[in-house]
Amino acid sequence: MNNYRHSVSLDVSRCVGCTTCLRHCPTEAIRIRDGHAVINEQRCIDCGECIKHCPHKAKKAISGKLSEMDPFKWKIALPAPTLYGQFDGLEDVDYVLQGLLDIGFDDVTEVSQAAELVSAYTRLYMKTEGIKKPVISSACPVILRLIGIRFPSLRDNIMPILPPMEIAAMIAREKAKKEHPELKDEEIGVCFISPCPAKVSYVNNGFAGYKSRVDVVVSISDIYFQLISVMDRSVTPKQLSKSGMIGIGWATSGGESSAIFNEKYLAADGIDNVSRVLDEIENGNIPALEFIELNACPGGCVGGVMAVENPFIAKARMQSLRRYLPVSENFLSKDENFIPEDYIFDDLPSYNPITRLSDNLGESMRMMAQIQRLRETLPGIDCGSCGAPTCRAFAEDVVKGEADISGCVLSMKDDIVKYLKERQGSSNDGS
Ligand code: SF4
Ligand code: SF4
Incomplete structure (x- = not known):
């Protein structure tokens, strides 16, 4: 993890060395030195726990700015499904998607659309002979790093399918090139609208030698007020959304695993619970399970520190939104029985286990x-x-x-x- 670009940082001028963050860091990455906190970069997994718990707001998430999209000729927004849970009384996600176009994006590809494809490919992957079970979801980048540095013996359990954000970026770029063949690759900019700092680090650092197809990551909290000011709920929006219950369900804990249609699963959220589950798997205590979904944030991605709304309220809103949606809008064709090579990663990054x-x-x-x-x-x-x-x-x-x-x-x-x-x-x- 040398030269790793982290997305959680400390404002020394605000830190009083109170030790609160110290007690909540899951990798023991923080020490108090000379009266203020110091983060050990080798150990930090950008989980954002210290941001949530610092009573002096001395820890903060670093994300990109919307203006970083200005140089691109064709600007694409990738909204995380969590974005939909931020708005009170939202009956149709198309209001949000139209809002993104109205604030200057040329196109929108929902991450929930890609999530439905990942769910379909996960069902295929689960049937593969010889894979190590329980299979652990690869969607949350904090979990991948937590496994890398604290539970290295579980690396082979991680499902090698890229996360929905990355697959959404690929779909968005392909669509742009098809519809606008005059565009060069470098003229297309993809912006992920994120609830969590770990996605910023994922994009900035690449993943296992693989460069992300996302160019800029902005926080939901940065874009929220701009969206509110343009979203006009008095007119019926154009039909833009291409995702159903399954895709939108990925924003909350349990959404991903319920879409694999296999009841031998476990979904845990919150960094302490997740660490306990990983401990149990490592000790061989839960052999009957086939799939494990782990989200570092409480409640799932709705609990990310870059979201605006209380995770429980956001979750309740997402439940109402899902009620009138079809199960899924993205299926594999009948004869599609393999996972595209581009969607698979070969190996995990090599981290230095803290136990060594x-x-x-x-x-x-x-x-x-x-x-x-x-x-x-x-x-x-x-x-x-x-x-x-x-x-x-x-x-x-x-x-x-x-x-x-x-x-x-x-x-x-x-x-x-x-x-x-x-x-x-x-x-x-x-x-
Ligand atoms: S909780 Fe905040 S103020 Fe207290 S030591 Fe940590 S960063 Fe400093
Ligand atoms: S982001 Fe998480 S891992 Fe990094 S210092 Fe804060 S609590 Fe520890």
Whole structure:
């Protein structure tokens, strides 16, 4: 993950070093140094948990700006299905799609349309012989990175189909080239409207050597007010949407897995729940399941930090929207029984598992033993005063040379008590 461009950053001027974020980071990526938080870039998975929990708004998501689309001749919007849940009383997603055209996009391709294709290809993939089960969805980029750095033994369980955003970008580009053969590739700009910072990192960094077909990622919160100002709900919009219940359902936890038509699935959301499920799979505790859908944000993508609306309200709105839609608008043809090569990724990026202390096995074991010994001498109350989230993490920092044992206030207290006792003893001796 060297030179990885993250989309979660810290505003040092706002940070008071309160340690709140420290306790919520799922990869123990944060430390307090010199009175403020510091993010370890190797460990950060851009999950946005620290943004959600910082009481001082010192953590923020970095996304693109709509003006970055200006240089492109043909501008295409890719709305995430979560966008539809942001508007009160929305009866028809075409109002939103028309709104995107009205604020300057030349065309719109719904990510929910591509999601229906991914659901169809997932059903095909699940029938493939010899694949490792349970199959883990590849849609949430935070989960892919979490597996890479914390659960590397589960890499082979990940479904190798690109996420709907990427497939929507391919469909959008092909359509633009077909309808406007005069356009050159570089004149077509694709803009994903995202609820989450992890998608920004995905696009900025590419994926396993693969360059994203998306050019700019803007946040839902950035585009929301512009859309509100142009959406005219007094006129019937043109029919633009090409997705049904299945595609729109991907915005909430359980939507993806219910579309595989196989009841042996599990859907979990929220980073702590997801981590627990991955632990269980790694320990072989849930062998009867075939498909696992994991969303880092609570409630699914509706819980992303770049959305506007409360995830539960957004979820309720999406349920009403789905009620009158057909099950799906995107099916595979009868004789389509393979997944297009372009939609498959060969390998996951290689991350440095955080569990690996050194590339040398002997050295790694020696360090592990040192950490264990040091940990036993620490108070074990995970107070955070040392700047690490737990006593174990602090012991690891000390053994790796990243922190000094004097950083533990309680150990210091013991030293002070010992010193005072020694001094008292010497004065009693008259020395
Ligand atoms: S939660 Fe983290 S980033 Fe926010 S003020 Fe506290 S230490 Fe700083
Ligand atoms: S974005 Fe997530 S992984 Fe990165 S520092 Fe914040 S909480 Fe930790």
